[in-house]
Ligand SMILES: NC(=O)c1ccc[n+]([C@@H]2O[C@H](COP(=O)([O-])OP(=O)(O)OC[C@H]3O[C@@H](n4cnc5c(N)ncnc54)[C@H](O)[C@@H]3O)[C@@H](O)[C@H]2O)c1
């Protein structure tokens with residue numbers, strides 16, 4: 214692997230400041246999704262080694278929480294700077310293991326780094342409060358304290374930002390962290406560990422464990438010393454982690470699947486809306502929790518929208534992320550088969566194939582952008598998060614009906630509205646059962662905003678002031694029998 218700094222390519226787990234192999238060198242290959250070649254191996258730690266990571270984090274907790282916010286902030290700022298200095302290497306590692314175009318990978322390094330900087334500053338504002346006393350001669354108030362050892366289980370689609378959005382907050386709050394990245398994309402996470410070490414983050418404070426997912430989660434979610442579990446991934450695995458963590462009643466933050474509606478009203482510029490819908494659908498090859506999954510278009514502009522959508526979609530270049538492309542490979546062959554099954558199901562049930570010819574795919578893991586018109590709620594493309602470059606579009610006539618159709622899902626992460634009528638936008642926005650609604654723009658995320666969903670899309674928020682709260686407990690205090698006036 215050609216990196217400017219070869220030491221960023223780590224194949225061992227990082228526990229208590231030590232690069233750690235699996236017992237008997239137990240490991241598994243990590244493949245380049247663009248060509249199936251082996252990039253390297255990730256260590257498979259056993260249950261005892263995972264427990265060792267909890268012990269290390271628990272040991273490191275006292276020292277880390279005792280640092281002033283300025284000292285923790287300085288270390289995090291140094292980590293942030295190192296991410297920028299090594300932006301090109303991090304982006305290369307990410308493209309190789311995840312497949313996304315290099316341009317997008319660079320964007321993710323910037324996006325991911327921004328969370329570290331944000332939380333390094335935001336930790337200064339972890340204010341408690343004083344409470345006007347109802348008890349004579351007492352002083353009442355609250356303090357914010359770090360929750361303790363925090364576990365982060367993250368997906369392969371955003372191998373860097375899904376870690377830093379959690380770890381930036383937890384570390385800033387004073388919590389030690391154990392990250393379990395997806396086995397498809399461990400190298401970006403391990404490079405983050407290398408840079409955390411160089412930034413001076415002490416041993417045991419930032420750990421990256423790799424292993425068989427079910428074993429790792431079982432050990433971490435059932436260990437009493439782990440006080441918080443933050444997970445980004447599928448709703449299926451999220452539910453499993455809730456069950457595993459129930460026995461020890463942990464704090465849980467869950468960023469789960471989405472099934473985003475993209476609603477286009479008839480008063481918009483049709484070409485611009487179609488261009489944005491294409492971008493919202495095909496970002497990260499459709500493997501994005503914010504991807505427009507169901508596109509609802511007012512009947513008056515339906516045909517023209519489909520025509521413009523197809524034009525913009527066909528302009529997307531598909532190929533290895535190392536080349537000048539817009540869409541890289543899907544993460545593995547199973548994802549290609551799943552996308553094809555969703556297309557087949559829709560066609561069998563009467564959807565219209567407007568564009569998309571899978572015979573043009575440049576390799577086994579690639580899926581050619583596909584446009585299906587006239588989709589209905591009976592189809593999988595409507596009900597499921599497709600997580601692939603398959604776009605499903607249908608027409609609507611009435612605002613109330615389209616909001617009801619958009620809400621007809623167990624998910625509630627993000628929704629999009631395109632219109633120029635402010636009263637109509639407001640009414641729709643209030644009616645949509647989603648954690649995030651983006652109006653006339655695709656760009657809605659960033660470090661200062663509370664990212665998260667409702668319904669089965671998750672619990673809690675990441676980013677913004679709310680993101681820090683996920684790693685803080687509120688301690689109430691009552692100082693009784695104090696001199697002086699009370700209740701003021
Ligand atoms: N809401 C968000 O912010 C957000 C962001 C990114 C991805 N996602 C969601 O993530 C999903 C895609 O990611 P994915 O395929 O990596 O999800 P996934 O649930 O399969 O995997 C996520 C993580 O869980 C681990 N895991 C898998 N099976 C497990 C098991 N049986 N026990 C314990 N851990 C297990 C994986 O190794 C990985 O680290 C999509 O549903 C997407 O919407 C959500």
Ligand SMILES: N[C@@H](CC=O)C(=O)O
Nearest residue numbers: 370371501502503658
């Ligand atoms: N695109 C999302 C991640 C979802 O997959 C983000 O911006 O955080």
